[in-house]
Amino acid sequence: MSEVVRLERRGDIALITVNNPPVNALGVAVRAGLQQAFERAEADTEVRAVVLLCEGTTFIAGADIKEFGKPPQSPSLPEVIEIIEGGSKPSVAVIHGTALGGGLEVALGCHYRIARPDAKVGLPEVKLGLLPGAGGTQRLPRLAGVAKALDMIVSGQPIGAAEAVEHRIVDELFEGDLVEAGLAYARRMVEEGRAPRRSGEQTAGLEGADNAGLIAAKHAEVAKRMPGLFSPLRCVAAVEAATRLPLAEGLKRERELFVECLQSPQRAALVHAFFSERQAGKVAGLPADVSPRQIKSAAVIGGGTMGVGIALCFANAGLPVKLLEINDEALGRALQRARDTYGASVKRGSLTEVAMEKRLTLVQGVTDYAALADVDLVIEAVFEDMGVKQQVFERLDAVCKPGAILASNTSSLDLNAIAAFTKRPEEVVGLHFFSPANVMRLLEVVRGERTSHEVLATSMALGKTLKKVAVVVGVCDGFVGNRMVFQYGREAEFLLEEGATPQQVDAALRDFGMAMGPFAMRDLSGLDIGQAIRKRQRATLPAGLDFPTVSDKLCEAGMLGQKTGAGYYRYEPGNRTPQENPALAEMLEAASREKGIERRTLDEAYIIERTIYALVNEGAKILEEGIAQRSSDIDVIYLNGYGFPAFRGGPMFYADSVGLDTVLAKVKELHARCGDWWKPAPLLEKLAAEGRTFSQWQAGE
Numbered sequence: 001m002s003e004v005v006r007l008e009r010r011g012d013i014a015l016i017t018v019n020n021p022p023v024n025a026l027g028v029a030v031r032a033g034l035q036q037a038f039e040r041a042e043a044d045t046e047v048r049a050v051v052l053l054c055e056g057t058t059f060i061a062g063a064d065i066k067e068f069g070k071p072p073q074s075p076s077l078p079e080v081i082e083i084i085e086g087g088s089k090p091s092v093a094v095i096h097g098t099a100l101g102g103g104l105e106v107a108l109g110c111h112y113r114i115a116r117p118d119a120k121v122g123l124p125e126v127k128l129g130l131l132p133g134a135g136g137t138q139r140l141p142r143l144a145g146v147a148k149a150l151d152m153i154v155s156g157q158p159i160g161a162a163e164a165v166e167h168r169i170v171d172e173l174f175e176g177d178l179v180e181a182g183l184a185y186a187r188r189m190v191e192e193g194r195a196p197r198r199s200g201e202q203t204a205g206l207e208g209a210d211n212a213g214l215i216a217a218k219h220a221e222v223a224k225r226m227p228g229l230f231s232p233l234r235c236v237a238a239v240e241a242a243t244r245l246p247l248a249e250g251l252k253r254e255r256e257l258f259v260e261c262l263q264s265p266q267r268a269a270l271v272h273a274f275f276s277e278r279q280a281g282k283v284a285g286l287p288a289d290v291s292p293r294q295i296k297s298a299a300v301i302g303g304g305t306m307g308v309g310i311a312l313c314f315a316n317a318g319l320p321v322k323l324l325e326i327n328d329e330a331l332g333r334a335l336q337r338a339r340d341t342y343g344a345s346v347k348r349g350s351l352t353e354v355a356m357e358k359r360l361t362l363v364q365g366v367t368d369y370a371a372l373a374d375v376d377l378v379i380e381a382v383f384e385d386m387g388v389k390q391q392v393f394e395r396l397d398a399v400c401k402p403g404a405i406l407a408s409n410t411s412s413l414d415l416n417a418i419a420a421f422t423k424r425p426e427e428v429v430g431l432h433f434f435s436p437a438n439v440m441r442l443l444e445v446v447r448g449e450r451t452s453h454e455v456l457a458t459s460m461a462l463g464k465t466l467k468k469v470a471v472v473v474g475v476c477d478g479f480v481g482n483r484m485v486f487q488y489g490r491e492a493e494f495l496l497e498e499g500a501t502p503q504q505v506d507a508a509l510r511d512f513g514m515a516m517g518p519f520a521m522r523d524l525s526g527l528d529i530g531q532a533i534r535k536r537q538r539a540t541l542p543a544g545l546d547f548p549t550v551s552d553k554l555c556e557a558g559m560l561g562q563k564t565g566a567g568y569y570r571y572e573p574g575n576r577t578p579q580e581n582p583a584l585a586e587m588l589e590a591a592s593r594e595k596g597i598e599r600r601t602l603d604e605a606y607i608i609e610r611t612i613y614a615l616v617n618e619g620a621k622i623l624e625e626g627i628a629q630r631s632s633d634i635d636v637i638y639l640n641g642y643g644f645p646a647f648r649g650g651p652m653f654y655a656d657s658v659g660l661d662t663v664l665a666k667v668k669e670l671h672a673r674c675g676d677w678w679k680p681a682p683l684l685e686k687l688a689a690e691g692r693t694f695s696q697w698q699a700g701e
């Protein structure tokens with residue numbers, strides 16, 4: 001028997017156990033092991049029922065994602081499941097943890113399913129640019145109905161065990177030991193003389209509903225809500241096949257659609273995104289024996305939008321948090337902001353009132369620094385000014401207990417300078433949240449030159465506790481995300497001077513897949529933020545370089561974005577829909593005139609190259625300077641903090657897939673035409689010359 005799949009006899013029951021840590025993925029060894037085990041159980045005349053379960057923390061979490069894109073190896077998963085389903089002895093899958101993707105498909109191949117109440121089942125393939133390719137699109141609708149199957153397959157969201165029972169995906173729940181529960185269920189099957197009940201032969205789910213209508217509605221919804229995505233429409237097509245074809249033909253159609261997805265560049269990009277996120281948690285140079293400190297309580301300084309958002313992250317994770325403001329009035333406003341933010345979630349139905357009140361009890365307002373003496377971690381989220389930061393950190397240093405971590409949420413200031421305001425620079429770290437902090441998943445963990453290993457490890461662990469994607473970055477102006485976005489935003493604005501409108505640039509980048517265009521984004525965050533940064537950066541700007549001027553002109557005219565009712569766009573009171581700003585056309589004409597530029601029509605490809613390659617060129621510099629540990633970390637930052645389309649894998653992966661020689665040629669062309677902002681990054685030149693990709697490059701080479 002294979003090492004990863006064990007077959008034992010317990011009386012007249014065959015017990016098949018998968019043991020392939022960490023998540024029992026269905027690599028070739030597991031598939032072969034399952035095939036052998038089920039075949040042997042079938043051939044053993046003493047066996048009257050079969051139990052399938054998994055060791056470790058979870059049932060099978062899916063196909064082995066590492067195998068995608070490599071030559072296929074036999075047996076295939078559909079073949080294995082056909083053998084399981086075709087067995088003449090009743091089989092039961094015993095589910096704990098998560099039965100995902102191919103894991104749920106294996107369970108659907110078994111004749112019965114039981115699950116622990118806290119287990120989850122789902123078909124998340126769509127998130128990897130795929131569709132369930134081992135019968136999930138054919139068996140699930142036959143059991144659970146077309147509506148539920150479409151929801152699960154197109155969203156990729158798992159459901160809880162109790163809900164799975166409601167939808168006939170799971171037969172019953174059990175508490176306690178997996179082996180005991182599995183054997184007990186199998187004995188019942190034998191005693192009751194139950195025959196195999198094959199999911200592929202069920203029809204209940206396909207009856208009694210307007211399946212054609214459900215399919216048409218989902219198709220329309222996907223086309224509208226997920227434009228540019230390759231696999232969701234194919235998911236719908238596969239389920240549609242289940243509604244009109246016999247199982248064997250439906251499975252064939254599913255296979256064809258699966259292979260189309262497998263070969264699509266979007267699958268490669270989404271799988272890259274999956275592994276990159278896990279890789280980001282691994283910190284170079286952090287000794288394996290460093291253990292994180294326990295964070296049992298925290299405090300946030302500053303009750304603005306950012307500070308309150310951060311405080312709510314702690315409350316959401318069930319941790320008590322103190323929110324400090326300078327006086328009672330400001331504190332009152334901050335606490336009201338916390339309540340309003342939760343209130344909006346209650347209104348949307350994503351939070352109950354009871355949960356809101358419970359979480360709010362964890363947020364304690366304070367106005368005296370002395371109240372912070374006992375907390376394990378403080379995060380400063382005050383105004384971006386070094387003088388203000390100095391005052392805050394000196395006071396924190398004076399009141400906080402030894403061992404407390406002092407963090408700054410600065411988005412661009414020098415963390416080493418901030419650490420130097422304290423007598424414990426090794427306890428200082430940057431925790432850069434993204435607005436709205438209680439929603440955005442990204443957390444840049446800024447490693448100062450003196451930040452201790454323990455503090456860094458604690459910050460990464462805290463990221464997990466707060467359900468963030470934490471990525472380590474080094475100290476520089478803007479760290480990784482904002483340093484790159486400076487280039488992106490600047491180039492977008494240069495496009496306005498060349499002849500584009502904000503509408504054109506935003507539309508081109510949205511078509512590329514960005515969640516928001518750069519100008520709508522700037523209007524949302526406020527144009528004064530960029531103005532303050534440019535003011536600071538101008539002091540050190542190399543000769544011959546300057547910033548575009550439109551944004552400063554808008555600021556001078558008091559048009560700071562949504563908060564003033566106008567910026568690049570105009571906004572009706574209480575309405576965030578961008579309208580044309582009539583004052584802008586003249587400003588654009590004037591900006592072009594001043595620079596002697598004849599305005600021209602810009603095509604979409606040029607807009608994309610000018611903005612996205614600006615990100616890439618800066619990303620290459622960041623990599624070479626060691627500000628990011630690896631190119632995939634930059635991708636994770638852009639996917640989780642800047643609305644970069646996951647189906648393109650992130651800016652560095654996108655550049656890799658375009659080809660670095662092609663990217664470099666364009667960067668050189670822009671350098672010749674637009675000047676030194678476009679100086680090619682040496683790493684880009686090196687890798688392009690060597691015919692390599694960013695993904696292939698390792699720090700320290």
Ligand code: 3H9
Nearest residue numbers: 022025061062063064065077100101102124132133134278
């Ligand atoms: C599929 O099934 C296709 C079929 O329909 C058709 C086939 C014909 N493969 O996330 P974690 C690794 S598509 C390989 O940190 P958690 C992961 O990289 C698949 N490796 O743990 C990490 O490795 P490392 C459909 C995998 O507890 C380690 O396991 N299934 C796989 O936070 C721990 O992962 C999915 O999409 C895999 N399938 O979350 C499920 N999964 O330690 C994908 C994980 O070296 N997986 N790894 O960095 C998940 O959603 C989460 O991992 C899970 C656990 C919820 C299971």
